[in-house]
Amino acid sequence: MQPKTTLHYTALGLQKMKRKVQAIRECAKNRAEDASYAQDLPDEIGLKLTNRCNLRCTHCFQWDIGGYHHNLDKAALKKDGDLRIEVVRELFEKTREKKSSLYLWGGEPTLYAHWDELIALLKEDPRDTVMCTNGVNLQNQMDSLVSVSECINILFSIEGPEDIHDKIRGKNTYKKILDNLDLLMARQANGEYKGTISVEAVISDGLIPQLYDFCEFYEKKGIDSLFLNFPWYIPEQVANQMDEYFEERYGWMNTSRGQHNSWHSFDFRISPEMIDVLKVQIDKIMKKTWDIRIRFHPELSDDIDDYILGGTKPAQKKSRCLGISNRIDLLPSGEVTPCKKFPEFVVGNLNNGSLEEVWQGGDYKKFREVHNNELMAICAKCEILYANGI
Template sequence: MGVKFVTLTGGEPTTKKDWYVIAEKLSKAGIYTNIISNGWFVEDDLVEKIKQAGIAICAISIDGVKETHDKIRKEGSFEKDLLALKKLKYHGVQTMVATTINNENIEELDEMYDIFSEIGVDFWQLQITLPMGNFLKQQTLFVEPGMIEQIIDFAYKKKEGQLEIHLTDGIGYYNKKQICMQQNTCWAGCSAGKKSVGILQNGDIVGCTSIRNEKMIEGNIRDGSLRDIWFSKDSFLWNRNFKRDDLKGLCRECKYGDMCLGGCSNSRFTLNGTIESENILCSYNYKLVQARKYINKLDEEQLLQLFTILIEKNEYQIAKMVYDRIKNINGNHVIEMCEKYLQVNTDCKENNNE
């Protein structure tokens, strides 16, 4: 199958008695093996097992500064987790902090960055709170669409720092600062069932371990081999056959839709119940939504001026919104606008690489 990376996670993976046996077999097979822990059981004996198993990176989940993290996790968790990171660093294990950003801890990112940098943490993975699991009961913690830009701005500001920040699949997309952070590479669609696969605690095989839906279970490791399931022409069709026309809302209209395919499938699924839904937590989607609100407030003369400016700046998608708005107000200007539009560029798709 050519597996290159495996991450052991949970729950708490270290509560499985033979976790390190599995990890060692993976690492000895040349597979880059990581583990994500809550940090509570990271004592000297566990650190030794982590080293012997050949774990490449040990990640600890920390969701805020002391008060916030202990409120979300458990009293005493923050100090316990910092101690775990220090022990791992002392023994030469590469470390990562995994943080789920929510409505409360988003303003603590700078302080958290300083704490982790002082310890010498190697990597910091940022992800966003979604309506799933225990968070279903804590809706006040959900991030708002406008916060995605704030997270990207924070990560971009720190890109030259000693602590390397990684934005997960739920944070994006087609944001110039994010693309710069990712060495000028762009999001190319959800990898579930295309480049990645997950095995749940009961043996179920899924394209993404975050998406918990019976229709997206491809089989069970106890009933068939992972290889056979992976290479089956009938597996992961929900994503392997997914195309732009399956999307709804602005994602379907988006000029990046053919490549992006709506961003993270789990974000769309948990927010709206289907993977075809518009991704309201997309940075570019938020930009379009705000642009539409602004456009709807303008009179005809202001719209014509804005249209010209947008064409000059190669903002063709928003220019199309202005065009549609003027068409609804006064169709007499439509031909004039079309001529101007065609004169500058007749094919918006050529600008997908901007």
């Protein structure tokens, strides 16, 4: 159950929900008959546009001290290492009729080397698009985003009040982000910006005692939605077990890096002694009816202790990921992964293969067959499971 709201879904919002439900039902039905099943073309496309970022957040699994981006080749961290625009253009062309939705992230997506070309593609072929940004330099891209805003949903990452946020994301970043948030909201209010504006925060020890007040702050500010994300904490013991599991089941991908595998980087956590404090805050939030939409990701209910402490049992009784049959994720290298945050899982590369060849190809089918009824230990923390799983 999620916090109550006075808001009603728009016709477009209901249409998007209906499309999501239909895709999940279709994939569930067909996967029961064929473990390797996938839609003809993916309904959702995730584009990690760049590995580059202008912040070094302390909770980041990519760029914190133990983040896996430190192990990337230097070439992957330059502009030339960003996702090739030719690959993006092919995805637009192949999914023009289907209107696959887009999720843009990074690194920091506003640093993308081919930003202007991407905006031109969205102008020519608008489709539902979410962009997750730290917001620090959004003023540089704001005019271009406004020009395609009928299809854009901007998601600002803000970790709490100024002291909490700056401790995690860097000194003076809070003011820069809030200035850009306010500027975009002003352009939304005067009708220039036609998309939605949302904020997301990773729940941390510092934010927990102020969580209710944080919600009230953004309710008064008048954003569209506030997403409160539980950290993807993977204990070292589980990460070590995952190393062995990957070698056993997916060694044929030849992408394991042992102790440098990405799942070792998910070490940001809520302290056990803060769990009871968090529950009090959640209870207070749940008792109010809000004028914005507030969502916990994932919705935990009775699973909160196990999830926070690093348990491997998925919440919500999820047992099967259908995202591997209706969603494709690309890394800046052009590599295709069925697991958005875990780049070891590589099933092809759109730099040397077409969308259809990779999406319906042997490696992707093999992954779906192995993964069909067997979630991995790390799956319990994955947002795709909770959005596209049953």
